[in-house]
Amino acid sequence: MKLSEPVLTKRIPTAPFGDPKQRHTVGFDEYVKTGGYQALEKALSMEPTAVVNTVKDAIVRGRGGAGFPAGLKWSFLAPIDGGRRYLAINCDEAEPGTFKDRLLCDFDPHQVLEGIAIACYACQLDTAYFFIRGEYHHQARVMQKAIEEAYAGGIFGKQGLLKGKSKFAVDCILHRSAGAYICGEETGLLEAIEGKRGWPRIKPPFPAVKGLFGRPTIVNNVETLAAAAHVVERGADWWKGIGTQSRHPGGMPSFGPKLMGVSGHVNRPGVYEAPLGVKLSELVNDYCGGMRNGKKFKGAIAGGVSMGVLGADQFDAPMDYDIGRDYQVLGLGTACPTVFDEDTDMVAVARNIARFFKNESCGQCTPCREGSGWMLKSLLRIERGDGTSADLDLLLEVAGSMGLTPGTTICGLADGNNWAVRTIVNKFRGEFEARVKPKFVPVYVTAGR
Amino acid sequence: MAWTAKPSATQRIERRAEPYVTAALQAKWTQDILPKYATKHGALMPILHEIQHEHRFIPYQAMLEVAKFLEITPAAVLDTVTFYDEFTTEQLGQCVIGICQSIACEVCDHKKLLDHVRQRLDLEPRETTDDGKFTLLTMECLGSCDTAPVALFNDVLHEKLTIEKIDQLIDEAKAGNAAHGHA
Structure with a gap:
């Protein structure tokens, strides 16, 4: 299965369509020359609700991890009451193994900004916070420059979207995080923009009703917004033809x-x-x-x-x-x-992942804070060769007890820990068993009554 | 770890006569940062970034001054400072080497790099050399897994690292050529 043409990577040469060595940051002028901001123009010629419906029809599932349909999320927004409404763009890409949003920020920042402008118009959100992780120093500079270019090019700013084509005005602000994986969780992200520690909030109320600074807020991933712009430009049917x-x-x-x-x-x-x-x-x-x-x-x-x-x-x-x-x-x-x-030590993989979650647990919910530490300790024991078969059972028990699935934590961070460790142990059980010493646990059975 | 308890009740704070949050800084922040956020508290993170960048740590005195400027409690400032890994209460070295230790870097042999830097600079992760030149950190995923193993030297990411490459970077930093600001 292959694409017939590049979509999100139209301006970012990527195999098989282009040579990655030719990549460069696409500035405002080049972006406009190559058909940029035409999706925004099309969106502005439509009613905001029609834009939301197009994205809803296309079933654009969130690209940040959860796969929640973006159009549906947009339609949950509280009605307009004259107060401020926010868009928070989630570029806190800290999940180990993930580096796709970095590509968009690095080379085609205006594609993301166009998606932001469209989302703001569709949902009538007046302020957008581009929330980027602290470690993305270069990307933050590229995005900051692109935002300034977009202001100068009349996309954002007081005059209204696209040089005043719409009276609706949007501000876009870059907010740098400072190294906390948990801020990628949507309500943790909102807390971080408010200047507080990134502790996820108990839901409901959902951000679409009560989010940033207590106001209705939409939180979307970078890639989701970039994709939404293409959907608006080319229609829901085109989008449904792929995948x-x-x-x-x-x-x-x-x-x-x-x-x-x-x-x-x-x-x-x-x-x-x-x-x-x-x-x-x-x-x-x-x-x-x-x-x-x-x-x-x-x-x-x-x-x-x-x-x-x-x-x-x-x-x-x-x-x-x-x-x-x-x-x-x-x-x-x-x-x-x-x-x-074939040479990979899966026990080391499990230990690495457990260490990540132990370091990044925000400490708010006990099962995650304590459980992540226990799991790391038992995995370290197993890796050293000091573990027993009882450790293996304990590991699975602790893992299975934390997260949203068993309903013991506020956010899904612990589910990640839970699933990562359980799937590795279950799918590579032999490797773990070969590393542990057998231990027989006396089990007492009451037969009948 | 974000949630380690600190002995704040018995702690003494080092003070200096001149303030960290000068009138000029206050004027600048009032103009540049405060209008971007609906509450004053919202301006805390950008302000902390500036202080960390300037001093390579966040002095307790500065926290008190920031709290006064933003009209929030000092505890609220300490809360935020201690939660985020990039804000430190102890001064970092001029060159902060952050080696990625997450999964893609680990399976691509980050350990060799880490052990080499450890030995060469006689440092354990989170330590700073006596001359204040280098700090070694182990970091979680830096979002560049396709070019693993990677490391941050201050705010510049270096990709596909080898021992020779990292040695060269350390030599450059020692000679003072690594004039990257700490962000």
Whole structure:
């Protein structure tokens, strides 16, 4: 499965359509010359609700990880009451293995800004905060420059969108985070913009009703907004022609092209644009030039470590939003797989992921704060060879007790930890068992009464 | 770890006569930062970024002054400072080496790099050399997994690192050529 033409990577040369060496940051003038801001012009000729309906019809599922349809999210907004309404753009791309939004910020920032302007018009949001992670120093500078260019070019600013073509005026502000993975959670992100620690809020109220500074707020991923601009320009039917239907009756389809960042043991790691539903094996063999050094495929992180791993027999898993249901992982996530070859120590992989979640747990909910530390400790023990088989059971028990799925935490961070560790232990159990000492636990059975 | 408890009740604060938050800075922030946010509290993170960039840490005295300027409690400032990894209460070295230790970098041999820097500078992660030149940090995913292993030298990302490459970068920083500001 391949795209007939590049969409999000139209101006970012990417194999098979272009040579990544030719990449450069597209400035305002070049962007406009190559057909930029025409989607915004088209949007402004429509009623705001018509723009929302187009995105809703196309079923643009969120590209940030959860896959929630953007149009539906937009339609949840509280009615206009004369007060301020916000858009928060989530560029807190800190999920290990994920680097797709960086590509858009690096090389085609105006594509993102056009999506922002369209979303602001469609939902009548007057202020947009571009929330970028602290470690993206270069990207923050590129985006800041692009925002200034967009103001100078009349996109944002007091005169109204697109040099006053619409009276509706939008401000766009860059907000740099400072190194906290949890701020990628939408309400944690809002807390961070408010200057507080990034502790996720209890929902409801949802941000669309009560978000930033207590006002209605939409939080969208960078890639989602960039995609929405293309949907508005070319229509919902074009979008639905790419990607795949759900494999389950009544399931939500996976439409559209998707940026997929492949890393790990492949010959040509990098971001590729492919239709949703492309097989992982296709992505590795056709796009990335196969496994490095001709080694065998052992497993892959489905899309950011939170999603868990695909086992050796799941190489042909299609990368779409049904992957979670069909391949025992949490979901598609950001569609950025990290691929492991046969020499990879899966115990070390589990330990690395557990360490990440222990470092990044915000400490608000006890199961996640304490559980993440316990899991790391037992994995370190197992990796050293000091673990017992009881550790393995404890590990699974602790993992299964934390997150939104068992209903013990406020946000989904612990689910990531839960799924990552459980899927690795379950799919590579032999490797763990070979590392632990057997321990027999006396079990007392009461027979009858 | 974002949530480690600090002994704030018994802590003494180092003070200096001249303020960190000068009248000029206040005027600049009032013009540039405050209008961007609906509340004064909202301006806290951009302000902390500036202080961290300038001093390579956030002195407690500065926290008190920022709290006064933004009309919030000092506890609210401390809360934010201690939560985010990029804000530190101890001064970092002139060159901060942040080696990515997340999954893609680990499977692409970040350990070799880390051990090499550890030995060469005689540093453990989170430590600063005695001359204040280098700080070594292990960082979580820097979002450049396709070019693993990677490391940040102050605010510049270096990709596809090898021991030779990182040695060269350290040599340059030692000679004082790495004139990147800390962001």
